[in-house]
Each structure stands twice: as structure tokens, then as C-alpha cells.
Amino acid sequence: MTDQNRKQESAVTRDVQITFDCADPARLATFWAEALGYQVQAPPGDFESWDQALEAMGVPPENRNDASAVVDPEGTRPRLFFQRVPEHKQVKNRVHLDVRAAPGLEGDERMAALEAEAERLVSHGAKRLSRHEPAPPLGAGHLIMADPEGNEFCLD
Known part of the structure; x- marks a missing residue:
């Protein structure tokens, strides 16, 4: 690897997302938003709610709490992502x-x-x-x- 390639590689900005495996993503997202002064990530596009967005995407009701995320309102701190997993914390x-x-x-x-x-x-x-x-x-x-x-x- 050349010095130029090393400089280019080291100059790449990397974001960090912190991911939680959990049983109830919506509940945990709400808790951590409160704890950190974050907010639940807004739904995409012109949707007024995540339920509307997920309905339009064809996500069945039983899968609408498979994931959630919270974000820093000022956009400087890492995003927290919550994903449903079948096993409990061990x-x-x-x-x-x-x-x-x-x-x-x-x-x-x-x-x-x-x-x-x-x-x-x-x-x-x-x-x-x-x-x-x-x-x-x-x-x-x-x-x-x-x-x-x-x-x-x-x-x-």
C-alpha cells in the first residue's frame, strides 16, 4: 500500500451506530430517548407515523415492532438502533x-x-x-x- 493510499484510507469518516438486541424495540427506544435527550427517528418521506409508513411498505402488524431507532436532535451523537431478537439477555x-x-x-x-x-x-x-x-x-x-x-x- 502506498503512502497516498494510507492517507486516503485514514481520512475516511466513519459513523458509529450503537445497536441493542432486545425483546421490545419500541419500549427500549422510548426509554433511551428519554435517558439521553434523543428522539425517536422520524418516519421516512411524508408519512406522519411509523405505522403509516410500515403499512405502505407492506410490513404486517406483527412485525411492526421488529426495529426502532433514536437520534440526537442536534445530529452530533451516534444513532441508537434497537432490533428484536428471539433470545433474552443472558x-x-x-x-x-x-x-x-x-x-x-x-x-x-x-x-x-x-x-x-x-x-x-x-x-x-x-x-x-x-x-x-x-x-x-x-x-x-x-x-x-x-x-x-x-x-x-x-x-x-
């Missing part, structure tokens, strides 16, 4: 999201902000798993949570 996630709910805060103020966000998300179906106290100099403190289908994430 083990702990090897990769998880950290929801930065208290950037710049420290100590009691940080933990209070994380607790407030945890309460808000619990009201939308999340489950609180554990609390990790601040342990300076490297540990700022965080909460481990699970979304409505048990996928772990941290409030950081």
Missing part, C-alpha cells in the same frame, strides 16, 4: 453506555445529581443496581443501572 454486558449525568461535579454534589437522575430514569423503567462512592484521586463515584430489559449502564 449475561452481563461486556460493553455498556456511560450516561454523563454529572459532568464537572464532585463529591456530594456529584452523587446528589446522579441520585436525582437515577430516580428520574427509574420512573421510566430503569432499575438501580449499585452505588460506587467517590474514591479520589481516580474514582469520582458512579451508579450502575439497568434499562427496562436489563442492559447495564452507568450514571457517571
Whole structure:
């Protein structure tokens, strides 16, 4: 490979989409939109709803919750895609999201902000798993949570 080819290859922009395997894509999409300040992706074209779009595409009613997506309203953060799979979650996630709910805060103020966000998300179906106290100099403190289908994430 020539230096020019390497430069061209390294200059390619790559987007990232985060995909969740789940049982109920619409429910999980709604939860993560609420958690992250995202919105459910709008239907294509001139359709007023996804149900109208899927009807026009010939998707049978029993398959209309096979997938869903949420997007950042400002278009800067990654799209989250939710796809129905037949199996349930089996083990702990090897990769998880950290929801930065208290950037710049420290100590009691940080933990209070994380607790407030945890309460808000619990009201939308999340489950609180554990609390990790601040342990300076490297540990700022965080909460481990699970979304409505048990996928772990941290409030950081």
C-alpha cells in the first residue's frame, strides 16, 4: 500500500451506530430517548407515523415492532438502533453506555445529581443496581443501572 493510499484510507469518516438486541424495540427506544435527550427517528418521506409508513411498505402488524431507532436532535451523537431478537439477555454486558449525568461535579454534589437522575430514569423503567462512592484521586463515584430489559449502564 502506498503512502497516498494510507492517507486516503485514514481520512475516511466513519459513523458509529450503537445497536441493542432486545425483546421490545419500541419500549427500549422510548426509554433511551428519554435517558439521553434523543428522539425517536422520524418516519421516512411524508408519512406522519411509523405505522403509516410500515403499512405502505407492506410490513404486517406483527412485525411492526421488529426495529426502532433514536437520534440526537442536534445530529452530533451516534444513532441508537434497537432490533428484536428471539433470545433474552443472558449475561452481563461486556460493553455498556456511560450516561454523563454529572459532568464537572464532585463529591456530594456529584452523587446528589446522579441520585436525582437515577430516580428520574427509574420512573421510566430503569432499575438501580449499585452505588460506587467517590474514591479520589481516580474514582469520582458512579451508579450502575439497568434499562427496562436489563442492559447495564452507568450514571457517571
